[in-house]
Amino acid sequence: MSHLQTFRVLPDIPEALSFLEVLSRNIWWCWQYDAVELFRRIDPRLWDGCGRNPILFLTYIPQKRLEELAADKSFLSHQERVRSQFQKLACAGRGDNGSLPARRYAVAYFSMEFGIHESIPLFAGGLGILAGDHLKAASDMDLPLVGVGLLYRQGYFRQFLDQDGWQQEEYPETDIYQLPIEKAKDARGDDLYVSVAGPDGDITAAVWRLNVGCVPLYLLDSNVSVNPREIRDITSKLYIGEEKMRIAQEMLLGIGGMRALAALDIHPAVCHMNEGHSAFSSLERIAQIRENHHVDLKTALEIIPRTTVFTTHTPVSAGNEEFPVELIRPYLVPLEERIGATADEILSWGQAQGAPPDSPISMFVLGAHMARYCNGVSELHGQVARRMWTHVWPEVPEYEIPISHVTNGVHIPSFLSRELALLFERYIGPEWHHHPSNPGNIRRVDDIYEEEVWRAHVMCRARLIRTCRKLMMRQYKRRNAPKEMLRDAELVLDQDIMTIAFARRFATYKRANLLLQDPERFEALLTDKNRPVQFIFAGKAHPRDHEGKELIKRLVQFARKSEIRNRIVFIEDYDIHVARFLVQGADVWLNTPRRPLEACGTSGMKAAINGVLNCSILDGWWCEGYAENRGWKIGSGEEYVDPAYQDAVESQALFNVLEEEVVPCFYDRKNGDIPVRWVKMMKNSMKMGMGIFCSHRMVAEYNGRFYDPAREHLFELLSEGASRARKLAAQRKKVNALWGDIRIQPPIQETEGPFRVGEKLHMTTLVDLGDLAPEDVTVELFYGLVQSADRVMSGKAKKMEMLEAHGGGRYLYACDITCRVSGRYGFTARVLPAGDAWARFQPGLLLWA
Template identity: 65%
Template sequence: MSHLQTFQIYPDIPESLSFLEDLSRNLWWCWQRDAIELFRRINPQVWRQSGGNPIAAGTYISQEYFENVAKDDSFLAHQQRVKESFESQVLAPVDRSGYPFGEHGTIAYFSMEFGIHESIPLFAGGLGILAGDHLKAASDMSLPLVGMGLLYRDGYFRQFLDPEGWQQEEYPTTNIHYLPINKARDQAGNKISVSVSGPDGDIHAAVWQLRVGRIPLYLLDTNLPENPPQIREITARLYAGDEKLRVAQEILLGIGGMRALYLLGIPPMICHMNEGHSSFAALERLAQMISTYNIDLKTAMEIVPRTTVFTTHTPVPAGHDVFPADLVRPFLKPLEGRLGVSVDEILSWGQEPGAGKDSPVSMFVLGLHMAQYRNGVSELHGKVARRMSFHVWPEIREEEIPITHVTNGVHVSSWISQENALLFERFLGPKWHRYPLTSDIVNRIDEIYDEELWRAHQMCQSRLIRTCRMLMLKQYARRNAPRAMMEDAETVLEQGILTIVFARRFATYKRAHLLLSEPERLEAMIRSKTHPVQIIFAGKAHPKDHQGKDLIKNIVQFARKLEVRHRVAFVEDYDIHLARHLVQGADVWLNTPRRPHEACGTSGMKAAINGVLNLSILDGWWCEGYSSESGWRIGNGEEYDDHAYQDAVESRALYNILENEVIPCFYEKKGGNAPTQWVKMMKSSMKMAIINFSSHRMVADYERQFYIPAAERLKTLLENDAAEARALAAQRRRLRSLWPHIHINPPTKDKHGPFRVGNLFNVRAEVYLGELLPHEVLVEIYYGIMKSIDEMGSGSAREMNVKEDRGNGNYLYECTINCELSGRYGFTVRVIPRGDDRIRFAPGLITWT
């Protein structure tokens, strides 16, 4: 129909229930068990049909029904209890006068996706779930943080399988009227919008606000009448396949997102870029800094990176966004006037060192250059990220590359089962989820009666089985499956059988095929009369990943075999709702990535907090979390060049562990009681995960290591008309111009070896600094044990002291070496700038002997 007018009607909520509207408009409810139950008890069937969306559920309930609930004293008492919690945890003012951030300081957290709840389709997978958990923990901790993302009209794809088991995708349009969002307003109460220049004209975007507890999440939306169709498509789908559209998304997120924050009156003290997708935010922040403080680009470049955090989640170079320079250039052309440099100079910040002006632009490289605080998301991933960044710092040792790590964590309240939450309230205290837990408190998990913990787990497993059956009935009905298959779906999986779950993105490096490498051996485990096993698979393949789709097809066809079809299931459309049931109801969480390709892998953490035991390759977080008391490892952390050989070795190891350790342990039940050793491991798993792998610990690490130092640094850099920042810019110019003249003569030692442990000797080196002065540089001896005849392994640096000023820019440096351990060692001497990490590790400012 033409000229169609639309309008939305919401229920007329009685006055006594008015708090329900406020609650439904803040996603705080989605990690509060009591609040979820408040919505559910209104009408459990409608709650389930709405997908747990309180706004949608409200439109399905009659006015008369609401009137009856409004007179229910029991319900009103429950509502009052939730309201008091909401007011204390969300609305109560926070005194930040003593914080480094001050009363109005803000941390801006940029991310391409946010996974907060299944009813908010703004996520694709682990990166988004991590971002959502980050916001929830920040709210719990009253951190002054805001989120910035995009509002996708179609979101990420929904998965369904055709009759042959081949993945198909559909993109259902999101009903924006069922989302708890409002148009964002500036401090004067006016609605705001942003515009970003693009090659096809200006990109206009509305700014929406979504509340996540105390944290506002702002979302940009190009689906506006004033935009032509091709520009409206920018925020249509998450991770658009078209390269030009992807660039436009990232330009809008970074540049448009930063502009929105300034229009809202909340210029960030600190910018946290979650993955390279948001790296353009630093460019707009530079321009805003220049304009706000009347400084030049070089001075702004001393401020912005020192107050920026860049977190990379990608363990392989192919996973980073890299765009042709000609595609990015027209988007950045308008910044020339505001930054005072050519667009080619701006592009160079995201290009490989020494590359030409037309070389590709890497969002990873841009993020590295624009942030002083850089981190991977697990200890192993930090090492991998340093190895991947060697081309940016080719002159320093890999272990010294300035990338650290903050291991991811999960928001425990969002993922813990209601049964386990009740046990924690009894044994850890009623506010166990409100503060970082000490080991003394968490160790009370050992006091939980084995029978109670096992009974709670059995209830979770029963709920998982019911959910899988229901979802499989739906997926078979969608395919018009024959009656026999529908009946099979009603009886798939059994209570009390060892349940293994493999649920994750179906990328080839995650190796879903490993468990199916010896089908006859696997079938024997599944069909065992005394110790049977059942397996649940779930996960999506990228729409263009045909190898990943083929893995899914093979698993589905295996699951249809007559001999195993009651004990193997592939459940479609893996999302937060399904994930919650899987991590709560599984017995074993299986993870088989090809090391070191798993950056972290937080699903195993979610399982662990529920007492599910991990069986995993030593990759990502499991390198830090594994102990024999809380799970199993496949291999010992080896890395192979021959992938076929690796698969063969590790698949055999997987089968051996299942047959010889996992299955016997699970079925070691005496007199029908809970399996004692298994329950002991469940408790150990819970303690390990809650103490070390919660999002509260993760956000506290970011706050301590990055946010607070950056906030304090910003204040000093801006004091006295940005005097220090201007001085740093001048010093950098001085270093750049004079550094090429530095020369180091070969160092000498005052004694000849061989040496014995405990011996001392002095090392001297004559260094020509030219016009530079000793207080401007660090002269260091770098020494370590030799890896081969002419290659040093890991080493360490020690500062050398000026022994003598020999005039004309020549200085004699000296230090003493203590022979602490035996072995063959090597040493050399280098010069680097003196200062913080931003200046010490500036690419190009290092000279070796």
């Protein structure tokens, strides 16, 4: 209907229960066990039926029940306990945009998706869950951080399987009035809107705010009446497949997101781009820095990278986004004057040096070009990323490419079982979750009795089995399955059998079919009478990934065999809610990616904190997490050229480790006692998760290594009319103009060899700097053990000091090196620009002797 007007009726909440409405409007409740239980105790079935969405839940509670609760002293006491915890938050009193002074110079965290809770469908998978955990941990730590994302009306798809096991997708419309969001307001108190000029007209977006504890998350929504239908659809679905719409989404996220923050009087000191989707934010930020601080483009380009963090998650070149220049250009032309550069120059920032002008725009290259702090998400992924992007820094040795790593972590209170949380409160202390990685807290895990740990886990496994039966019944009913199949669904799985879970995105490289490489051996594992095993599979394939869908279909059809159908199930529509049951209740978390294609993978971390033992390929985070006393490895971290051969070898390795190590350990019980060795491994797994792989550690690392230094850079560079930044810009201009005149001769070994360990060598080299001065450059001796005729393994750089000026721009440089390890060494010399890490490794500014 056209010209439809609306009104809304809210529940009549008694005054004594008014805090419930306050609580429902801040998603903080979702990681507070007591707060979740406060809602749940009102009506457990209704709570579950409403998708654990408190706003929807409160609208369905009968008025009579509300009146009962208002007079229930036990409930009111529980509510007061939660209210007290909420009010202890440093941010609890911040009600509107104007009360965020501490966040004016905050970290702005941009992400295409945010997985905070299953009732807020703004995520697709691990990237979004990580972003949600980042905000939660920042809130717990009261970090000055704001999130920026998009508000999707349909979000990611719901998954259903047809009779043959083929994945079907549905995109249900989200009722935004059932989400804990509110319209952001501008300085006049009006609803805030921002616009981005696009090829088909302005893209106007409303700005909404979602409170994640202390952290405001601002979400842009193009579904507003002033937009034509095609523009309204920009924020309809997460990761729209059509390229033109995808670019519009990312322009709105980056450029529109920065404009929204400016309209809210939030001027971030640091921008953190979570993947390349938000790389366009740097373009708008350049314009804002120029306007607010009256600097030219060259000066702005000294400020922006030194105050920007860029996290890459994709370990495959093909997975990194690239867009045609003709689709990007229309968005850049309107920015030319504000940025101070032509569209062609701006486009070149997203292309590797020397690439033709019509080369696609790489979102990685644009992100890296604009960020001094660039990182992968695990130690192995950092190595893979450096190897992947050598062409962006062609003269730099692989191990010196400026991509580091910060290993991901998970928000422990969001995923820890209630049973273990109670044990932690009793043995570690009621405030343990505020500092989960505190070494003292971790040591106290050893004080928990093994029997109590096992009993808690048995309860979690039983709950998982009941949930799987319920979900399988729902799946079969939806397909109108016959009664016999419904009866079978009621009896799937066994509460006392070792349970292995495989739950993740069904991309082919994750190899959900590795067990099906040997179906007879797999079946024997499932049907062993003495030591039986059961499997739970879950996960979605991308709608356009037909190979991934084929994997699901093959698994489902294998699971229908009469001999095993009660020992293997596939759970549809994997989401945070289902994941919570799996990571809390499984015995083993199985992970079989084709190394090194998994950047990190965080589901195994969520399992680990619950004492679920990981059995995984040594890829992603497990390279750092694996130890014999807390899980198992499949293979020894080999990498293969032939994928088929790799699958065949590692399939056998998987069966071997399950049959010879995992299953015997689980069933190793003397006189019917608990599996003592298994439980000790569970406790080690929990300690590992708390200490190394929690989001508090991750966010603290980002803060200490990146955010704090970047914030200091901003204040330093902008002080005294941005004089420091202007000097850096002038220096870069000078070095760029004169770099081609530099010549460096091969270094000379002044001392005859061979040498003994402990002896010193004196090295010299002659450098012609032309019109540059010694303070404009850094001259280094580069040396290391020789791997081949022209390759040095893990070379070291030693700064050479200017010894003599020979006139005419020529200088003699020298240094001493100490022989510390025997072997055959190679050495050379090089010249780099003087300055910080950002200045040193600018593409094209590295000269070798």
